[in-house]
Amino acid sequence: MRMADAHTAERSQERDRAPTLGEQVYDRLRADIINGTLAAGQPLRLVALRARYGAGFSPLREALSRLRSERLVMLEEQKGFRVAPVSIAEMWDAIETRVLIESDALRRSIERGDEAWEVGIVARFHALSSRAARYAAQGVQLGPDELQELEARHHAFHSALISAAGSAWLTEFAEQLSVQTERYRYPLLNGATAGGQRDLHAEHQQLMELSLARRADEAVAHLAEHYRRTGKLIEHHFAERAERAA
Amino acid sequence: MRMADAHTAERSQERDRAPTLGEQVYDRLRADIINGTLAAGQPLRLVALRARYGAGFSPLREALSRLRSERLVMLEEQKGFRVAPVSIAEMWDAIETRVLIESDALRRSIERGDEAWEVGIVARFHALSSRAARYAAQGVQLGPDELQELEARHHAFHSALISAAGSAWLTEFAEQLSVQTERYRYPLLNGATAGGQRDLHAEHQQLMELSLARRADEAVAHLAEHYRRTGKLIEHHFAERAERAA
DNA sequence: TAAACACAATCTTTCGAAATTACTACGCCG
DNA sequence: CGGCGTAGTAATTTCGAAAGATTGTGTTTA
Numbered sequence: 001m002r003m004a005d006a007h008t009a010e011r012s013q014e015r016d017r018a019p020t021l022g023e024q025v026y027d028r029l030r031a032d033i034i035n036g037t038l039a040a041g042q043p044l045r046l047v048a049l050r051a052r053y054g055a056g057f058s059p060l061r062e063a064l065s066r067l068r069s070e071r072l073v074m075l076e077e078q079k080g081f082r083v084a085p086v087s088i089a090e091m092w093d094a095i096e097t098r099v100l101i102e103s104d105a106l107r108r109s110i111e112r113g114d115e116a117w118e119v120g121i122v123a124r125f126h127a128l129s130s131r132a133a134r135y136a137a138q139g140v141q142l143g144p145d146e147l148q149e150l151e152a153r154h155h156a157f158h159s160a161l162i163s164a165a166g167s168a169w170l171t172e173f174a175e176q177l178s179v180q181t182e183r184y185r186y187p188l189l190n191g192a193t194a195g196g197q198r199d200l201h202a203e204h205q206q207l208m209e210l211s212l213a214r215r216a217d218e219a220v221a222h223l224a225e226h227y228r229r230t231g232k233l234i235e236h237h238f239a240e241r242a243e244r245a246a
Numbered sequence: 247m248r249m250a251d252a253h254t255a256e257r258s259q260e261r262d263r264a265p266t267l268g269e270q271v272y273d274r275l276r277a278d279i280i281n282g283t284l285a286a287g288q289p290l291r292l293v294a295l296r297a298r299y300g301a302g303f304s305p306l307r308e309a310l311s312r313l314r315s316e317r318l319v320m321l322e323e324q325k326g327f328r329v330a331p332v333s334i335a336e337m338w339d340a341i342e343t344r345v346l347i348e349s350d351a352l353r354r355s356i357e358r359g360d361e362a363w364e365v366g367i368v369a370r371f372h373a374l375s376s377r378a379a380r381y382a383a384q385g386v387q388l389g390p391d392e393l394q395e396l397e398a399r400h401h402a403f404h405s406a407l408i409s410a411a412g413s414a415w416l417t418e419f420a421e422q423l424s425v426q427t428e429r430y431r432y433p434l435l436n437g438a439t440a441g442g443q444r445d446l447h448a449e450h451q452q453l454m455e456l457s458l459a460r461r462a463d464e465a466v467a468h469l470a471e472h473y474r475r476t477g478k479l480i481e482h483h484f485a486e487r488a489e490r491a492a
Numbered sequence: 493t494a495a496a497c498a499c500a501a502t503c504t505t506t507c508g509a510a511a512t513t514a515c516t517a518c519g520c521c522g
Numbered sequence: 523c524g525g526c527g528t529a530g531t532a533a534t535t536t537c538g539a540a541a542g543a544t545t546g547t548g549t550t551t552a
Binding site: 045046047057061077078079080081 | 502
């Protein structure tokens with residue numbers, strides 16, 4: 001499986017080769033909301049979307065309806081769709097729920113994971129850290145494509161950790177929450193210097209090693225700490241931006 | 247809030263008085279899948295649905311797309327929608343995930359719940375048990391409307407227990423899993439005598455009392471046991487039906 | 493001046509026809 | 523008799539037009 005396709009391939013229930021137009025629109029809309037191209041709260045006018053994505057009303061509404069179920073867009077009847085708003089409170093809700101879900105999923109994976117699970121984690125870890133190192137060496141400011149690639153690998157690593165949980169629902173919920181938190185991480189990555197304030201590489205490495213060593217309690221504690229630390233960083237970042245605005 | 251509207255009102259993000267056609271179709275389709283009117287695995291032909299629900303393709307596809315996100319229908323590209331299949335394995339996945347989610351949500355509710363929370367639980371408990379008693383006294387076989395009403399109250403009771411968790415995501419996931427397990431409970435209720443093999447009233451009462459007494463550990467254990475017992479019953483019921491078929 | 497109303501503009505929602513794709517049955521050929 | 527293409531049928535998918543709802547503006551009226 002190619003790295004960049006990891007999350008989309010994982011989400012779609014089945015696919016051979018003919019991605020229907022509605023599916024493409026869904027993917028693009030989803031990405032544009034997550035990375036902030038479509039800003040939070042912004043109204044989504046159908047005619048504008050039709051021009052932007054080159055699709056008729058039907059596939060657009062279909063995609064937006066799905067996105068609504070994932071809480072990425074909201075709908076006010078007869079008044080149309082808009083990008084779901086963001087707030088620090090909702091971010092913490094997503095993070096804490098994610099901690100609950102992924103803690104259990106990680107515990108189960110550590111208990112049940114076989115060699116393929118271990119290999120997957122190691123592979124993804126190296127894919128992530130090598131790319132991150134390359135970007136860090138390369139300079140400070142990252143373009144949107146590089147950011148997207150990095151985020152894809154980050155996601156793939158965390159997804160690999162819990163991939164042996166053996167529960168479709170746990171995996172599904174983890175995926176949904178991961179997408180949510182990604183929305184909050186993007187402005188952080190855009191503003192700050194790449195990985196400057198924090199040794200993410202070390203955090204990920206320790207998380208991997210604890211998991212592979214089957215030290216469940218420590219791994220879970222580390223995972224929770226990892227996510228909460230990100231939350232605090234985002235919180236500070238938002239507070240700074242709010243001050244600067246005033 | 248009226249009892250019968252509890253779950254729909256809770257799900258819809260906003261509503262005043264004009265339920266759009268797509269929304270109605272969504273609700274009806276959802277109910278028909280849950281109660282088995284549309285059997286598991288059955289293909290959902292658009293023209294047939296158009297005749298049945300009196301709606302055009304657009305609102306139908308929109309509703310089906312949302313239902314897809316909730317894993318109530320599946321989509322094979324260019325081959326259409328079908329009702330999501332059921333299996334004992336998936337039932338247990340849903341139940342165990344539900345135990346995880348609702349255990350945490352109940353714990354939080356017990357910690358944070360105020361008087362309104364307590365009142366809500368008591369009210370719903372009485373609404374449920376009085377109706378159940380009436381039906382039990384009335385006879386054995388329940389019609390589809392009575393079944394639906396009973397299930398609505400059952401759902402309202404369990405929903406009230408965890409209503410003070412203060413997490414939108416926890417509530418959302420609990421709702422989704424509740425719907426899933428409801429699919430499995432319906433054939434059980436249709437076949438068996440109403441509440442014969444099991445004192446559900448006592449189980450619910452004890453669950454309520456432990457929660458109101460803020461005895462979190464015991465309440466959570468009782469809740470898990472409550473759900474798992476249902477799972478075992480369904481498992482037996484399915485095994486019997488499989489034998490009888492052979 | 494302010495409230496009430498009508499009207500126009502804008503946007504959502506819904507519909508059914510058109511295009512595209514999958515399925516089936518039949519006949520042809522090896 | 524069996525494999526294979528091939529037309530014909532059925533179903534999904536997509537599109538744009540028509541219908542319905544909301545918002546804003548300007549005009550009238552008390």
